[in-house]
Amino acid sequence: MLQRGLKNVVAAETSISLVDGENGQLIYKGYDVKELVLNYSFEEITYLLWYGYLPNKEEQHQFSVLLKNNRSLPSYVYQVIEALPNDMDMMSQIRTAVSAFGGKEFTWKPNIEQAIRLTAAIPSITAMIYRKINGEETVPPHLELNHVENYLYMLTGKVPSIKHAKALEAYMILTMEHGMNASTFTARVVSSTESDMVSAVTGAIGAMKGPLHGGAPTGVIDMLNEIKEKENTERWIRRKLENKEYLMGFGHRVYKTRDPRAEVLSTICQRIGQDDPWLHLAGYVEKIAIQLLEEYKPGRKLYTNVEFYAAAVMKAIDMPPELFTPTFTVSRMVGWTAHVIEQSIDNTIFRPEAKYIGNQPEIIN
Numbered sequence: 001m002l003q004r005g006l007k008n009v010v011a012a013e014t015s016i017s018l019v020d021g022e023n024g025q026l027i028y029k030g031y032d033v034k035e036l037v038l039n040y041s042f043e044e045i046t047y048l049l050w051y052g053y054l055p056n057k058e059e060q061h062q063f064s065v066l067l068k069n070n071r072s073l074p075s076y077v078y079q080v081i082e083a084l085p086n087d088m089d090m091m092s093q094i095r096t097a098v099s100a101f102g103g104k105e106f107t108w109k110p111n112i113e114q115a116i117r118l119t120a121a122i123p124s125i126t127a128m129i130y131r132k133i134n135g136e137e138t139v140p141p142h143l144e145l146n147h148v149e150n151y152l153y154m155l156t157g158k159v160p161s162i163k164h165a166k167a168l169e170a171y172m173i174l175t176m177e178h179g180m181n182a183s184t185f186t187a188r189v190v191s192s193t194e195s196d197m198v199s200a201v202t203g204a205i206g207a208m209k210g211p212l213h214g215g216a217p218t219g220v221i222d223m224l225n226e227i228k229e230k231e232n233t234e235r236w237i238r239r240k241l242e243n244k245e246y247l248m249g250f251g252h253r254v255y256k257t258r259d260p261r262a263e264v265l266s267t268i269c270q271r272i273g274q275d276d277p278w279l280h281l282a283g284y285v286e287k288i289a290i291q292l293l294e295e296y297k298p299g300r301k302l303y304t305n306v307e308f309y310a311a312a313v314m315k316a317i318d319m320p321p322e323l324f325t326p327t328f329t330v331s332r333m334v335g336w337t338a339h340v341i342e343q344s345i346d347n348t349i350f351r352p353e354a355k356y357i358g359n360q361p362e363i364i365n
């Protein structure tokens, strides 16, 4: 039977993550992500997804050194980036630069060394492209800083505040992996042909670029900018819902309760922005929106999704909207590479059927 979009079709077995929509839980390798994000670093959780367990102090140290040592880009990747026109959108430039990686060390089978190379390089690629588009010199990696701090440093040329780095780190941990989403599925399909890891993640970046997937939380920012003051909230939302428009940052295909990632990010927002009027407004809009969604769409179980609070965090740390999807790509590289390795362990090439609805050949007498 045809299942459009493979909705509800189980396409693979995985031990990397569980997205439990009914209970609003996201589990990475047996750990609730809400616990992980409050207690472990981006590097430790990356280690968990690739090796299957949390590192001890020594393993963590060695792993961080490996990631740091792979931040610099090969000179030919620099040249490829330099050659790209500035009017090419950022995601296309990132996809092209990542696909320039290659050579013997990326041949089948995929392994953790390859995953380290790509995960360490993607913040450098993104920052270099962003600065080039804005006519600014490349900032070399800062070896004293961790993965997320260094990403912010290479984007801005300034060592970030701990508050900003911690908030972005939480966002990047919460978005590094999310089951069989479109880009992860793409990566696994490419890898299932025994193609290389670079080809798999290049395909994944292509999928991430589409607005139905990596569509950035800019819609939420527009909504909050339009509402502007608390007292406008109810009128603004009622108007949208009466016009049958969707509220950005609400509803989810899988989660039928508050998206757990939104929950953690809202806690982070409270920590970083107690005095930020914009974040106060976000909290208020969320409360009223949930009430009104229940009034206009009873029983549909529409709650806040990750994009709502991702927007709030991004705005609080002054991340420009054109970097939202690229930043999501920087974090999701961890999940893609974990899936590519998992796919290779017990591989079967993906080859579904299609139902032919075209013409049959005419019978010529």
Ligand SMILES: CC(C)(COP(=O)(O)OP(=O)(O)OC[C@H]1O[C@@H](n2cnc3c(N)ncnc32)[C@H](O)[C@@H]1OP(=O)(O)O)[C@@H](O)C(=O)NCCC(=O)NCCS
Binding pocket: 245, 246, 247, 248, 249, 250, 251, 252, 253, 254, 293, 297, 300, 302, 305, 306, 307
């Ligand atoms: C995420 C999303 C695509 C999930 O879609 P879905 O599970 O296929 O749900 P549907 O689009 O079928 O909607 C089911 C019902 O809820 C309503 N609904 C869903 N999301 C809504 C929203 N954000 N605002 C208002 N109504 C919404 C639909 O109108 C529909 O109502 P109906 O039963 O009267 O027709 C959808 O909720 C959405 O577009 N949200 C806004 C965009 C967004 O925040 N995307 C980021 C997702 S992480």
